[in-house]
Amino acid sequence: MNQNVIYTVGLSKTYGKTEALCNLHLVVEKGEFFGFLGPNGAGKTTTIRILTGQLPPDSGKAAVLGIDIKNSIAVKKAVGIVPEVVTLPSFLTVTEYLEFVCGVREIESDRIEYWLDFTELSENRTTLCRDLSQGMKQKVSFAAAFMHDPALVFLDEPFADVDPLMQNKLKKFLKEYIKQGKTVFLSTHILEIAEKLCSRIAIITRGTLTTTGTLAELLEEGKDLEEVFLNLVR
Template sequence: MAVIEANSITKRFDKTTALYDVSLSVNKGNFFGLFGPNGAGKTTLVKILTGQLLPTSGKALVDGVDVIKNPMEVKRRIGIVPEVESPPSYLTSHEYLYFVCRVRKVDNIESRIEHWLKFFEMEDAESKICRDLSKGARQKLMLASAFIHEPKIFFLDEPFINLDPIHQKKAKDYILECAREGRTILMCSHLLDIAEKLCDKVAIINDGMIVTSGSLDEVRGEEKDLESAFLSIMKDRRKVK
């Protein structure tokens, strides 16, 4: 059963078309990887699917909810780590996580905050203003905000950026645990070696269009790994141009 659906999504910014008639389906329990070069349309698609941006045309459903008609309900149901976005600079780490919990109407707020600050070894940063945190600490806080309400669906845009190897592994292990529990993950990443170890389904997007999608084996084809397949596909696309 599909829990994330994009149906003929097109997005234009003035004279630039960022997405061309994109259709995508992610089933419940999939760990789905969305890959492409810079400017391919990954982040634009994720913003539309998470109710942050309206498409020019097309339809999007998340957990059966129409994203365009009811974006706030979608946001309550999902966990999201946006690309290159930091928590509000004027809040402390604790205040930000408290705000996230209130918006998502979760119970046991203080115990959840305590758990995730401890998970990411951020107890000493609890009272720090977010603008004073390191890039790695801000990323850990964004991950904590995505995990804290235990959603069934995650949208993770470059989730491991700025993380040290220890916390990168902790985050990966938790995300894999969620996948084993039957939760659904859509992840964008440039780290194809990591993605290959995590994902069971993938799609490659380029110039605003889905170039290929399927299981890892289907997308790899005769190539030795996902990175080789990706580079081969991009090379073929350049030849077509």
């Protein structure tokens, strides 16, 4: 039986006179690598912030891993998040920050060494977060998101600042993660990434969901994903 890990009905959000999200109905099932595509300003990050308990919607409802998003603390504790803009405590070292994450999540810190090694940050363990490059900050954020082995992780443009070798390593990890029955919600405007990784894709433009389907289903509307995407967002 399919299990919905994300379920939304009529989610809407307005900033001033700008409608960032309009009546979003979305279902993501367990084990999916779900791609959430759209141009800049389409509503992707707003959607993620709502679904991860960081921002209340103006209307509508949603549940994540069976948890009502109104229970924002429980949602944040359950999921993993790699935000588009990574902000880390400037006064903490890499290790201190990951120890802090473990403390907040009430988990043992024995996974820190694994993630320092995986993200190739072992030599930067005592570096203050403020002194890290943007790519290193993104890797720290990735480690923090997966530290508690979440059943669902939200990735908002997660490959933007990491080098190609680390991108390849992260993509391989995510494919294995999905094989374990976990779920990835990937927000991106890079079509090639979505085409290679995602089992199902939704396209949003100007706050409105325009289509949802598998790659094969979407390609019935055009010769490639780029053509389908451009036809929908223009």
